[in-house]
Amino acid sequence: MQNRWALTAPVTSEYNSAMQDFTELAYTTSPQHKDSTEVRIKRDASDLKKMQAQITTCLTIHS
Numbered sequence: 001m002q003n004r005w006a007l008t009a010p011v012t013s014e015y016n017s018a019m020q021d022f023t024e025l026a027y028t029t030s031p032q033h034k035d036s037t038e039v040r041i042k043r044d045a046s047d048l049k050k051m052q053a054q055i056t057t058c059l060t061i062h063s
Contacts, residue, residue: 013041 020026 013044017041 016027
């Protein structure tokens, strides 16, 4: 279940950003909630790629 969440988190963030652009509305949060900033989105995407590479490596080794 956690893997499914990890795989959908960047998609959800991109969808949120696209809907804000489309509707010309902006969702703002307090300073302690910075999960949807551009830097965080890029870091999450980078982390996801690293996890996918590691999982692929483990599956290749153990199969």
